[in-house]
Amino acid sequence: MAGQSDPHISLFSAEELEFMAEDELIEIVPNMRMDPLNFICVIFKSGDFGPFFPQIASQVPLWLAVALKKRGKCAIRPPQWMSVENLTRVLEGERESQGAFQVLPFHYVEISRLLFDHAREDIPDMYMVRSLIEDIRDVRIHKVETSLEKFSGTSAVKIPNLSAMEVNIIRPFVGRALQAFYKHDNPEKIPDVDRASSAQTRAANNEPRVSATEEITDRFHF
Amino acid sequence: MANYYNIDDILAEEEFVPVVFHKAANGVIIDPSSETNSVEQGAKVELPLWLAQDLYLRQAISISVPACFNQRTRLEIQADAACVDLKSRSPYFYEFGCKIAPLVGDKTIEILLLSAFKIRYKEILTKAYTAAYTTASKFLTLLTKEESNLYEAAQVSMSAFKKWRMGGPRLQRASVLGRKRRSFE
Numbered sequence: 001m002a003g004q005s006d007p008h009i010s011l012f013s014a015e016e017l018e019f020m021a022e023d024e025l026i027e028i029v030p031n032m033r034m035d036p037l038n039f040i041c042v043i044f045k046s047g048d049f050g051p052f053f054p055q056i057a058s059q060v061p062l063w064l065a066v067a068l069k070k071r072g073k074c075a076i077r078p079p080q081w082m083s084v085e086n087l088t089r090v091l092e093g094e095r096e097s098q099g100a101f102q103v104l105p106f107h108y109v110e111i112s113r114l115l116f117d118h119a120r121e122d123i124p125d126m127y128m129v130r131s132l133i134e135d136i137r138d139v140r141i142h143k144v145e146t147s148l149e150k151f152s153g154t155s156a157v158k159i160p161n162l163s164a165m166e167v168n169i170i171r172p173f174v175g176r177a178l179q180a181f182y183k184h185d186n187p188e189k190i191p192d193v194d195r196a197s198s199a200q201t202r203a204a205n206n207e208p209r210v211s212a213t214e215e216i217t218d219r220f221h222f
Numbered sequence: 223m224a225n226y227y228n229i230d231d232i233l234a235e236e237e238f239v240p241v242v243f244h245k246a247a248n249g250v251i252i253d254p255s256s257e258t259n260s261v262e263q264g265a266k267v268e269l270p271l272w273l274a275q276d277l278y279l280r281q282a283i284s285i286s287v288p289a290c291f292n293q294r295t296r297l298e299i300q301a302d303a304a305c306v307d308l309k310s311r312s313p314y315f316y317e318f319g320c321k322i323a324p325l326v327g328d329k330t331i332e333i334l335l336l337s338a339f340k341i342r343y344k345e346i347l348t349k350a351y352t353a354a355y356t357t358a359s360k361f362l363t364l365l366t367k368e369e370s371n372l373y374e375a376a377q378v379s380m381s382a383f384k385k386w387r388m389g390g391p392r393l394q395r396a397s398v399l400g401r402k403r404r405s406f407e
Binding site: 013014015018113117141145148149151165168169170171172173175176177180181183184185 | 344348350351368376385
């Protein structure tokens with residue numbers, strides 16, 4: 001994780017997450033003719049995109065779509081899930097079920113922000129879509145908080161369908177909190193008084209303690 | 223010394239504990255109020271934990287439960303843990319408690335710590351993510367070091383997200399770019 005800006009506060013900053021989200025694929029409709037682009041790519045099967053022909057839709061990474069859009073070379077097709085009907089359905093689902101989260105793309109917060117910033121004229125009902133996504137995000141963050149309230153001791157935490165940004169917001173807090181719970185939950189693991197004699201057994205006791213803590217916090221990293 | 227390089231761990235061991243000397247000690251200024259440079263057998267003194275721990279291992283003293291884990295605090299924690307001012311009792315309440323519990327042989331301290339943390343955790347959670355800073359600032363003065371670290375971690379990540387959401391300059395200028403070029407003669 002060489003790119004993390006501040007390892008102590010949060011694993012990634014919001015800007016870094018946005019950068020990662022730019023690797024998601026999106027459909028564009030170019031208005032120019034261009035030869036295929038051959039990138040070195042580790043995420044997708046191949047880094048070849050194009051060739052591009054006017055009015056023929058093509059899949060490209062989001063960063064490329066934004067770059068082309070800025071030059072006026074294409075129109076971006078908003079993804080399926082960003083339609084008003086789908087988002088209304090998701091919002092209703094979020095409000096109805098208290099425990100479970102609706103399925104949304106892992107980077108939905110970042111993708112929607114990038115599209116709102118750079119391709120506002122390509123999104124039909126842009127204001128409606130934007131307010132829906134903001135509502136969904138607020139409801140979900142509130143739900144995450146209420147589900148965190150249920151912690152009382154060290155158990156494996158499982159919250160399916162959480163998005164990258166939501167995980168990132170709660171990660172520093174949850175990591176610390178679980179560590180504190182772990183510390184107080186296992187009083188028998190506190191080192192013995194007579195350390196001189198039991199230094200070796202203590203070292204042995206400490207090993208599983210550290211790894212178990214990491215395992216618990218790790219489940220949050222997905 | 224569980225963690226030699228951790229400043230919080232070191233400071234937690236600076237907390238004072240009441241002890242009773244079993245043996246007389248000469249040539250030490252442990253008790254600043256005594257007239258001679260010695261401690262008598264049966265003297266009641268307050269020592270920092272790191273010193274008490276070693277003397278206890280040599281069976282020179284016996285340790286009693288410190289004031290911050292007395293009956294009154296326990297009753298207050300049972301009544302409403304979220305409102306108890308743990309910071310004034312000890313800024314390292316939890317760490318200190320974990321260290322002192324095996325020394326005094328009191329299992330109830332650990333139970334007390336866990337129950338206190340469970341309740342206060344919820345309070346920190348709601349305050350950190352939802353409450354405005356002005357309403358939370360009064361609550362912050364009650365938190366121990368560990369708890370305020372927790373609060374800050376939540377606060378910082380939330381405000382970083384809000385800042386990103388509001389937007390702002392998308393491209394930041396590298397600090398080297400702003401400088402004027404030096405002219406070479």
